[in-house]
Amino acid sequence: MYNPRFEKETFKKEVKHNVKTLYRKTIEEATPQQLFQAVSYAVKEVIIDDWIATQNQFKKDDPKIVYYMSMEFLMGRALGNNLINMTAYKEVKAALDEMGIDLNAIEDEEPDPALGNGGLGRLAACFLDSLATLGYAAYGCGIRYRYGMFKQKIENGYQVETPDNWLKEGNPFELRREEYAKEVRFGGNIRVEYDDSTNRTKFVQENYESVLAIPYDMPIVGYGNHHVNTLRIWDAKAITDFQLDSFDRGDYHKAVEQENLAKTIVEVLYPNDNHYAGKELRLKQQYFFISASIQAAITKYKKTHDDIHKLPEKVIFQMNDTHPTVAVAELMRILLDEEELGWNEAWDITTKTCAYTNHTIMAEALEKWPIDLFSRLLPRVYQIIQEIDRRFLIQVRERYPGNEEKVRKMAILYNGQVRMAHLAIVAGFSVNGVARLHTEILKNQELRDFYEMMPQKFNNKTNGITQRRFLMHGNPLLADWVTEKIGTKDWITDLSLMSGLKKYADDSKALAEFMDIKYKNKVRLAEYIRKHNGIEVDPRSIFDVQVKRLHEYKRQLLNILHVMYLYNQIKEHPEMSFFPRTFIFGAKASAGYIRAKEIIKLINSVADIVNNDRSINGKLKVVFIEDYRVSNAEIIFAAADVSEQISTASKEASGTGNMKFMLNGAPTLGTMDGANVEIVEEVGMENAFIFGLSSEEVINYENNGGYHPQDIYNSDPDIRKVVDQLINGTYSNGDHEMYRDLYNSLLCPKDGSKADMYFILKDFRAYAEAQKKVEEAYKDKERWAKMALLNTACCGKFTSDRTIQEYVDDIWHLDKVTVEI
Numbered sequence: 164m165y166n167p168r169f170e171k172e173t174f175k176k177e178v179k180h181n182v183k184t185l186y187r188k189t190i191e192e193a194t195p196q197q198l199f200q201a202v203s204y205a206v207k208e209v210i211i212d213d214w215i216a217t218q219n220q221f222k223k224d225d226p227k228i229v230y231y232m233s234m235e236f237l238m239g240r241a242l243g244n245n246l247i248n249m250t251a252y253k254e255v256k257a258a259l260d261e262m263g264i265d266l267n268a269i270e271d272e273e274p275d276p277a278l279g280n281g282g283l284g285r286l287a288a289c290f291l292d293s294l295a296t297l298g299y300a301a302y303g304c305g306i307r308y309r310y311g312m313f314k315q316k317i318e319n320g321y322q323v324e325t326p327d328n329w330l331k332e333g334n335p336f337e338l339r340r341e342e343y344a345k346e347v348r349f350g351g352n353i354r355v356e357y358d359d360s361t362n363r364t365k366f367v368q369e370n371y372e373s374v375l376a377i378p379y380d381m382p383i384v385g386y387g388n389h390h391v392n393t394l395r396i397w398d399a400k401a402i403t404d405f406q407l408d409s410f411d412r413g414d415y416h417k418a419v420e421q422e423n424l425a426k427t428i429v430e431v432l433y434p435n436d437n438h439y440a441g442k443e444l445r446l447k448q449q450y451f452f453i454s455a456s457i458q459a460a461i462t463k464y465k466k467t468h469d470d471i472h473k474l475p476e477k478v479i480f481q482m483n484d485t486h487p488t489v490a491v492a493e494l495m496r497i498l499l500d501e502e503e504l505g506w507n508e509a510w511d512i513t514t515k516t517c518a519y520t521n522h523t524i525m526a527e528a529l530e531k532w533p534i535d536l537f538s539r540l541l542p543r544v545y546q547i548i549q550e551i552d553r554r555f556l557i558q559v560r561e562r563y564p565g566n567e568e569k570v571r572k573m574a575i576l577y578n579g580q581v582r583m584a585h586l587a588i589v590a591g592f593s594v595n596g597v598a599r600l601h602t603e604i605l606k607n608q609e610l611r612d613f614y615e616m617m618p619q620k621f622n623n624k625t626n627g628i629t630q631r632r633f634l635m636h637g638n639p640l641l642a643d644w645v646t647e648k649i650g651t652k653d654w655i656t657d658l659s660l661m662s663g664l665k666k667y668a669d670d671s672k673a674l675a676e677f678m679d680i681k682y683k684n685k686v687r688l689a690e691y692i693r694k695h696n697g698i699e700v701d702p703r704s705i706f707d708v709q710v711k712r713l714h715e716y717k718r719q720l721l722n723i724l725h726v727m728y729l730y731n732q733i734k735e736h737p738e739m740s741f742f743p744r745t746f747i748f749g750a751k752a753s754a755g756y757i758r759a760k761e762i763i764k765l766i767n768s769v770a771d772i773v774n775n776d777r778s779i780n781g782k783l784k785v786v787f788i789e790d791y792r793v794s795n796a797e798i799i800f801a802a803a804d805v806s807e808q809i810s811t812a813s814k815e816a817s818g819t820g821n822m823k824f825m826l827n828g829a830p831t832l833g834t835m836d837g838a839n840v841e842i843v844e845e846v847g848m849e850n851a852f853i854f855g856l857s858s859e860e861v862i863n864y865e866n867n868g869g870y871h872p873q874d875i876y877n878s879d880p881d882i883r884k885v886v887d888q889l890i891n892g893t894y895s896n897g898d899h900e901m902y903r904d905l906y907n908s909l910l911c912p913k914d915g916s917k918a919d920m921y922f923i924l925k926d927f928r929a930y931a932e933a934q935k936k937v938e939e940a941y942k943d944k945e946r947w948a949k950m951a952l953l954n955t956a957c958c959g960k961f962t963s964d965r966t967i968q969e970y971v972d973d974i975w976h977l978d979k980v981t982v983e984i
């Protein structure tokens with residue numbers, strides 16, 4: 164047993180006690196939410212012991228620590244995951260059963276902590292899980308947003324956003340740690356002082372506004388090893404509580420302003436995925452959590468070390484995309500102004516502690532801050548960036564004499580803007596992409612100049628996912644079956660063992676069991692859909708799933724246009740053979756992304772027509788799952804037959820949903836993009852459905868002004884019919900304008916962009932053919948079962964445990980910690 168406190172009677176007593184002291188109630192009287200809280204506090208009690216033990220071990224061992232700096236942590240629910248990782252899920256479930264409490268129902272009371280948008284935030288969460296499981300010392304550093312990712316409602320087919328008040332009932336797992344608060348300063352001016360006695364120039368910030376950053380710690384429980392790391396997210400508070408007498412001192416305005424700053428700074432997560440918003444408040448958020456996190460890391464280091472020069476031996480700051488890259492300048496500021504080091508010493512330390520991960524090549528995601536805004540908000544940090552840039556450009560000119568084109572292309576400060584990616588590359592010792600293809604594109608296209616000048620910094624770290632959440636918790640039936648078949652539970656921490664399933668690829672009995680589990684998971688999802696969407700779907704139909712953020716490059720539009728095409732085919736040829744199919748979508752669109760919202764409306768309109776057309780005998784169903792998030796994702800992956808990964812090649816840096824589908828036995832229908840390339844390499848071309856332009860072809864077209872979608876429209880009547888249906892009222896009650904913008908985007912955009920930028924019509928036929936192959940393959944039950952099983956069997960590479968070990972070996976060089984209990 165993991166811990167005697169999970170022993171049945173002890174745990175039951177603890178829950179009863181909590182219900183009594185928290186709510187003055189008995190188990191029978193408590194609401195489900197109250198039971199969730201009481202159970203969570205009982206679990207937290209156990210976690211705390213391990214958390215303390217881990218911190219004590221850190222004190223003893225003094226391991227190197229990685230600080231994973233991220234604007235997003237898409238954690239998903241904690242209760243079930245913590246129980247899984249403490250290897251107590253089944254015991255606790257049984258104990259609660261005896262009290263008449265259904266653990267699953269209790270779990271559903273927990274709001275999803277949705278402090279992230281999509282893949283980038285979820286990756287951070289998977290990384291924390293793996294870091295703790297592998298026994299490394301790590302902190303996640305982020306923001307405790309008052310409101311997380313908005314909740315999505317579908318009203319009349321349209322997305323409506325409502326606030327995600329995730330803290331409403333209180334978060335039982337967090338600890339507020341007021342005593343570790345840090346001050347963060349904004350604005351004002353820098354006074355330069357010369358100190359004769361020390362011969363140093365001092366830079367003093369004056370007339371600034373400031374806020375107090377208050378950390379909240381959440382435990383990150385490793386699997387079965389008593390290792391508990393910390394996710395530290397910062398809340399903001401006004402530095403002095405509102406003081407009336409400040410009115411008399413004429414500071415009234417300032418007091419109000421500081422109060423407001425504190426309130427707004429952590430108010431809400433920006434709901435953009437792969438898109439840079441450029442808002443002042445966003446920059447404030449970035450500096451706020453970075454300054455607080457770095458100050459805290461330095462304070463912690465200095466508590467037990469007296470030589471700041473040796474910081475790189477004990478500390479790594481990993482920057483999750485450009486959002487936290489102000490970190491390099493903030494670290495320089497602290498080393499120069501507070502530690503009073505010289506520039507060269509400070510630079511040496513900074514460039515040995517900071518590393519940068521790039522997650523996208525989408526031009527609209529590149530962070531470039533206007534210099535006037537940046538220097539006004541962060542005057543001292545800006546001075547430091549100027550000096551970093553000045554020194555860097557000297558090196559560029561030395562390396563490329565007379566080549567001002569290089570200088571222009573590589574400068575950090577250019578054209579009135581601060582280019583955050585350039586800052587990160589110049590100051591970091593490591594620059595990594597998130598899948599092999601993505602890293603190659605960075606080296607050969609997007610970051611070519613930097614790669615040429617500093618090739619040693621560039622490396623690849625193909626993303627991964629945690630099997631603890633996405634198989635053990637999300638798909639317990641399959642998890643138990645895998646354990647039985649390969650004869651060990653060790654896959655939970657060593658996913659390469661999944662290859663032990665390969666020997667069942669031709670075993671009809673095993674294949675039948677595997678597909679029976681898939682069927683049960685489809686029934687579970689069908690019930691979810693009936694309950695939440697009021698749509699009946701047939702679990703015997705093919706569940707064809709595309710769930711991810713809504714973005715044009717991810718091409719949900721290609722998917723739904725193909726559904727429209729299939730519907731036309733069925734109507735035109737009622738006699739044709741057609742295997743029943745359920746197309747399942749889930750996607751949030753950024754609130755200001757109009758075209759993405761039109762695509763959601765289109766999907767829902769097609770669903771309305773198709774689902775209610777009795778003449779097609781339910782052969783085709785379309786479902787849009789409302790409010791796609793981590794908790795329902797777990798159910799969806801488990802139930803999928805087909806994994807739609809159809810981004811325009813070169814655009815999806817990696818993808819991680821693709822890996823979650825694979826783990827759960829759904830073959831990929833996709834382009835040669837991101838990590839799909841590596842998935843196919845592992846599972847074999849014959850066990851995936853690959854189609855469409857390659858990344859080279861796409862990049863080639865792009866460099867030569869695009870292509871002519873009109874040619875396809877004119878020559879292919881099936882495609883023309885579908886495209887015309889966007890503007891002939893078929894899916895809009897006769898309204899010819901509702902989808903005009905989507906039509907235009909394909910053929911003749913009004914905003915000056917290229918027609919069909921994402922090659923939807925170009926790839927349409929290839930996609931339709933690949934879909935036909937899916938149908939053929941599915942009809943052959945045994946063949947399909949074998950494909951599905953081989954996907955699960957070959958997914959070993961895609962665990963985030965492997966990814967983290969590579970970060971440790973190549974970049975972080977952390978020490979393993981063994982927590983002694």
Ligand code: B1H
Nearest residue numbers: 282283435436437438522523815816817818
């Ligand atoms: C990814 C983002 C992203 N890449 C800007 N970039 C954001 C960019 O709020 N912003 O400003 C938010 C998110 N997200 C994703 O990262 C990639 O698209 C996926 O392909 C990749 O799998 C994931 C994790 O590496």
